[in-house]
Amino acid sequence: MVKVIFANITNTITPNTPDTPDTPDTPDSVVNILSRRLAIEAEKHNVPLESSDILDRTINQKKFSEGTFKSVYTAPGMDYVVQVFKDLSISTLEARIKETVCCLKTKNLENTCQIRSVYTDENDDIIGISMDKYSQTLKDFAFASRSQITGEQKYKLVLDLVKGVKGLHDVGFAHCDLSEVNLMVNVTSEYLPDGSETPELVVIDFGKAEFINRDDVLAWSVDIPTNDRLERLPLVESRLDHGYKLYRSAETLPRKRGDRDARNPIDPCAEDVYGVGVLIWRIFSGQSPWGGVLDTDIRKLYEIINNPQSIDFYINKVNGATSQELLRKCLTVTSKSRIDISSLLDFLLRYKNVLISEWTTTGRKTKEAAKLKISTANKRNKRRRIFK
Ligand SMILES: Nc1ncnc2c1ncn2[C@@H]1O[C@H](COP(=O)(O)OP(=O)(O)OP(=O)(O)O)[C@@H](O)[C@H]1O
Ligand SMILES: [Mg+2]
Numbered sequence: 001m002v003k004v005i006f007a008n009i010t011n012t013i014t015p016n017t018p019d020t021p022d023t024p025d026t027p028d029s030v031v032n033i034l035s036r037r038l039a040i041e042a043e044k045h046n047v048p049l050e051s052s053d054i055l056d057r058t059i060n061q062k063k064f065s066e067g068t069f070k071s072v073y074t075a076p077g078m079d080y081v082v083q084v085f086k087d088l089s090i091s092t093l094e095a096r097i098k099e100t101v102c103c104l105k106t107k108n109l110e111n112t113c114q115i116r117s118v119y120t121d122e123n124d125d126i127i128g129i130s131m132d133k134y135s136q137t138l139k140d141f142a143f144a145s146r147s148q149i150t151g152e153q154k155y156k157l158v159l160d161l162v163k164g165v166k167g168l169h170d171v172g173f174a175h176c177d178l179s180e181v182n183l184m185v186n187v188t189s190e191y192l193p194d195g196s197e198t199p200e201l202v203v204i205d206f207g208k209a210e211f212i213n214r215d216d217v218l219a220w221s222v223d224i225p226t227n228d229r230l231e232r233l234p235l236v237e238s239r240l241d242h243g244y245k246l247y248r249s250a251e252t253l254p255r256k257r258g259d260r261d262a263r264n265p266i267d268p269c270a271e272d273v274y275g276v277g278v279l280i281w282r283i284f285s286g287q288s289p290w291g292g293v294l295d296t297d298i299r300k301l302y303e304i305i306n307n308p309q310s311i312d313f314y315i316n317k318v319n320g321a322t323s324q325e326l327l328r329k330c331l332t333v334t335s336k337s338r339i340d341i342s343s344l345l346d347f348l349l350r351y352k353n354v355l356i357s358e359w360t361t362t363g364r365k366t367k368e369a370a371k372l373k374i375s376t377a378n379k380r381n382k383r384r385r386i387f388k
Contacts, residue, residue, distance in 0.1 A: 277330025
């Protein structure tokens with residue numbers, strides 16, 4: 001049972017204000033202010049705060065999965081997972097708060113993970129969250145499985161992905177860590193027009209998100225944000241990402257191992273669109289883009305994605321003029337010439353039929369596998385009709 005422990009809080013917190021004018025701000029007071037503000041935000045979204053005693057009991061269960069920053073727990077019969085932050089130090093406070101706030105902001109938004117509760121310890125520090133459980137990662141559903149997904153299924157996954165990312169941008173943050181393991185898929189009991197099962201995709205893991213609105217940056221930063229930082233929004237400082245490098249544009253891809261050299265500020269929403277472009281390419285082709293270059297070969301990868309001619313060279317090999325056009329809109333060298341997520345959604349809706357048709361004939365062993373999936377679905381439908 002969920003134990004609701006909302007304190008009777010009013011929204012009168014002044015950002016980073018010391019208790020007395022002469023006392024410098026201490027990490028403790030920052031924790032306190034941010035925790036109270038977070039409790040208000042949770043209440044606004046009707047998400048309960050739970051105490052760490054409940055968490056202790058839940059995490060006696062077997063560990064289900066392990067990320068870099070979180071341990072994920074669930075148990076058979078549980079329809080949710082508990083994500084516990086591994087490092088609870090002051091240095092991770094902003095990331096923990098940010099992840100939780102982003103989950104709250106996307107409550108009830110389609111194609112985004114759905115938070116159920118926030119766990120805090122006896123000092124009101126945030127230690128974890130719980131959310132709905134999803135059955136598999138996009139990697140397992142679309143890339144690791146031996147059977148190929150159908151054209152209709154590819155379109156549905158891509159549509160959900162774009163709707164999900166648009167939802168994040170609409171509520172004021174960019175994901176900044178899109179990859180095939182930060183997207184989860186449930187297979188529903190519905191069927192698509194080609195007889196295949198309807199997948200449903202949601203975006204998870206907001207640990208590297210970037211707020212794009214001034215109010216959020218002011219409300220959720222541990223340090224007082226500088227004027228420079230506030231004035232350049234929605235651009236943010238570029239953090240070179242050594243995680244899933246295939247999804248990074250030329251503006252954020254490290255140039256070599258260990259590269260931490262600061263670059264110009266970047267547009268984090270445009271970075272997301274680049275990542276979405278790579279994911280779309282992977283989903284419909286079942287293969288890695290850029291002729292399968294490995295993301296460990298940073299030099300080669302950078303040479304390709306930093307050159308419009310080489311980008312074109314690889315995109316020209318893709319099956320279907322509309323798929324090529326779609327990729328060209330997302331996979332640009334600089335963010336200025338890149339499509340935004342709303343226009344990308346419009347494009348997808350407008351060219352639905354032609355994209356499905358191009359994606360039905362693209363990919364490994366497509367025809368045989370599609371036939372297999374469809375015939376399985378048809379058999380199941382037939383059985384259902386018999387039992388009605
Ligand atoms: N709601 C969920 N339902 C099912 N599995 C989940 C859920 N949330 C997370 N997982 C699993 O746990 C993994 C790690 O979760 P998550 O990506 O949130 O943690 P992380 O530590 O931030 O990861 P990363 O290593 O990507 O930084 C996911 O890739 C997924 O396999
Ligand atoms: Mg992750």
